[in-house]
Amino acid sequence: MAERANFQTWVLRALFLGLVLAILLHGLLPLDVGAPRIPGPDLILCLVLAWVQRRPDVLTAPLIAGTILLADFLLMRPPGLWAVLVLIGSEVLRRRAYRAEATPIVLEMGIVTVAIAGMMIAQRLILTILFVDQPPVTAEMLHFLTTVAAYPVVAVASVYVFGIRAHTGDDGGLRT
Template structure:
């Protein structure tokens, strides 16, 4: 069993916060005066899902909620809705990581695609129920596709630049006991 203070965990958490800060600063910079034709990807969400699948112990729930809630406020989304959906999606991915250990990249991409699609559909349904104005369906689908397109790049950067690799396991565990 690991100690309560593992320096590698805290270094990775600081790296995560630095990455999120850099992505948010770039996203908020007025780099163009014209409106973008294709919505950009949600890089922070890709980082969250990639890291939770590889090292579920690095990103605690409170850190994920805090980061995505700050994003909600900065991007003027309904506060808490996307945060809740990201929390549920990341916990589904965390459970998958604990259940299977290292997942083949094709299976991982399929799981992430299904999770992101479910999150997008749930957001549209909940906003429709609340009668909140929504972006165009085509814009939201382009955003989903651009997020899925950037996910493999984020995974490669996470593994090779940040060193977020799955922790070696000594076999499956149930309730902390080796099976």
């Protein structure tokens, strides 16, 4: 039984890495020839937060930090800053997920919105203190809104397409 749970955990980790690589590949391909009007959502962040909320045992801290750091390098963001902020935010949500029972989606949306806002504000503050050029505040707000709007879609897809259901701490399996 333990081997099956361990195998399933590794399959889910491989699935997570595959999804992240697909999202990164899509982001790197020159599919849009014009300038984007609305910044797209951070689907990797949505994926990390949705999976940490449902199965905190699957995504380890090194896996989260490594994938976000890879995204930082490939998407030419300041390396490491967003990875650290996402890691802190995901660990806060992981601790909450281990203590909480099934959370209604509205409450989960509120918690995730606050977490995303905190991460984005912290990033903006740190980059301002370090005198790093940043996109306009309106672009950052649109990016925040699209990310928050994409979270429920990613969460529902995680549950119904990939089977990432809420974790129960006692049996190590999936809650039905």
